Amino acid sequence: MVMKTLLLLISLVFAAVVATAQTPATPAQPASSGNAETGKKLYVSYGCWQCHGYEGQGGAAGPRLAPRPLPFAGFSRYVRRPTNQMPPYTEKVVSNADLEHIHAFLMSRPAPPAASSIPLLK
């Protein structure tokens, strides 16, 4: 039940962030200057997947990030000084360059198939 309450709280406080992350991408999001392959390794080693999943798909513990993450400026601002349950990732532990790589990885995630094309989800 403690687990349930924790998950409830996390899911509630992240609701606003989820909504932001799932907002259709702005038409012309600039390409990230980071390297997606490097970003993938950092995404794992820094533990981003713990709350957001290996594909950035999100879950009860953290919102969906991919395939359309927030633009880098907003992404970086939130990672440095999160306002809800997410722990802060300061420059001391994640450099700006690394953050750009991670953002590039999230940008590189392919769009999911339409649910209507998946028999199990019809």
Place this chain on the structure above:
Amino acid sequence: MASKHSVDRRDFLKGAAVTGAAALVPGSVAAEPPQAAAPAQSPGGAPIAGREADPAVDVEVLTTDRPGGDFMVDVLKSLNIDYIASNPGSSFRGIHESIINYGNNEKPEFLTCLHEESSVAMAHAYFKVEGKPMAVLCHGTVGLQHAAMAIYNAYCDRVPVYILAGNTLDATMRRPGVEWAHSVQDAASMVRDFIKWDDNPVSLPHFAESAVRAYKIAMTPPMMPVVVVIDGGLQEDPIPPEIAARLRVPKLTTATPPQGDSGAVAEAARLLVNAQNPVIVADRLARTPAGITRLVELAEALQAPVIDQRGRMNFPSSHPLNQSESGGPLIANADVILGLELFDFWGTVSAFRDSLHRSSRSRIKPGTRLISITASDLFSKSNFQDFQRYPEVDVAMAADAEATLPALTEAVRRLVTDDRRRAFQERRSRLEQAHAREREAARTEAAVAWDASPISTARMAAEIWAQIRNDDWSLVSESGNISGWANRLWNFDKHYRHLGDSGGAGVGYGAPAAVGGALANKKYGRLSVNIQGDGDLLYAPGVLWTAAHHRIPLLTVMHNNRAYHQEIMHIQRMANRHQRGITRWNIGTTIDNPNVDFAKVAQGLGVYAEGPITNPRDLGPALQRALAVVRKGEPALVDVVTQPR
């Protein structure tokens, strides 16, 4: 129980001839005619005349055919208890033998368990399906301590478990050595902080009253575990004739659940009917199948949204008023919130931030009126802090919510005017649309990472659903740790569709609870499904053997993220906060290197198993093969390597 007559601890030879007077329990041991006894006794059981005058004759009485344990079984049968779960233990060897021979191993039937924590967790979930308690036998100091964590879970979850604890109180009768280590002055003290009631009977009549009383107390809301200590001597020794003469099983009359005060019900109805944005929140509401029906009636009388916190199966997931996935905005916008058996009302209306400086804030608008109906207000203890922050409510009914709902719904219906009815219908239309949007969003979001490996929890939930949706299924596990995907994708419409969670969040509950729930489902022919955490199963995996041994059909699908993942996130949080490195979250938290081969573990315990499954395309066929085994009445396990949540 060999003893010489001169030192017999129960002095049973003194008057055994009067056992024939024990006709107060028809058909029971106390009513049986006298039996032929040991050579030292007369046919009626009385001591042979003259023997006491000849102390040189050292006559040993080696047998008895009417031990106290038989009467204890009579009492258990009167309570209609189907199963008694236990590891065998010498402190209850007397009643164990009485159950299997005198009682013919029926009502209760002995369930062989491999850990007392498993026994209690099985009983915990069994109750949530069947609505009546399972008994558990615990052996002395060691067994009750092993059981303690699971007892605490049941206590927190307000579930009755009927615990009998063996002990040898008479120090002069204890076998030297281990029996001393396993005996205790006050056995129930080990768990008294988190049970509802206990007793330590000193005679069989005392046992009878306490056993029936314990059942009644356990079954009166708020329901909780109870402990009756059964002394070894009482179980094993012959029923003393003077006792047999007055043995009887007391009549059990369970108490009706307490309903809310009529004035408070009327006030709650007035607030709800006049509210613009009422919200109903239910947690451990539905004690019985009627709970779902009653909540639907209230929700439809108001056309109000329901947030099911899923402590029990409270509300159909496909009902348009089910807004469980939209809880945050609804709570924030509510002007009246009705909480039904909430584990944490404060946490429902407050936000708490786990940061360096912990902080909290209200999530509700000023002036929002809060109504609470909970039986937990009727019984509280202080040491263990499961009662959560103090909620500042406006109407507090110390009552059973399920029992109170009919009166509340009727009061609401009486107050609804035509104007309000029109407003309610408009609200209903908005909620129907929101519900449909959420169901569609669930399908869209489930498609993300659809082909990922490790397998996404959404994919796993969808694959399982595809295999069971046409069965009469029951999710007998906690479902929260796969990001609620089962709740979002499956159709929960009956009281046994899910069973809530552990209550106390003590890890190790999931696997045995699933087996207990599946046992309860077995006689109804239901298909039981367990989505099983890896760390949880490793606490006491022997329960898989219990499922195999007792032929309990159960599909276990491993949610194997190879970690105590909740703790990974906690360690990550600390590392971020302290800025000393954020890449060592795996130390002390992961369950890899080596990876646990759960299929081999299960196979070694007699369970059909496959895995590890890492390719999502392999999952469906593996589930089909496992289900073929389950549908034949056996347990099966599929190990699935998954995303963390």
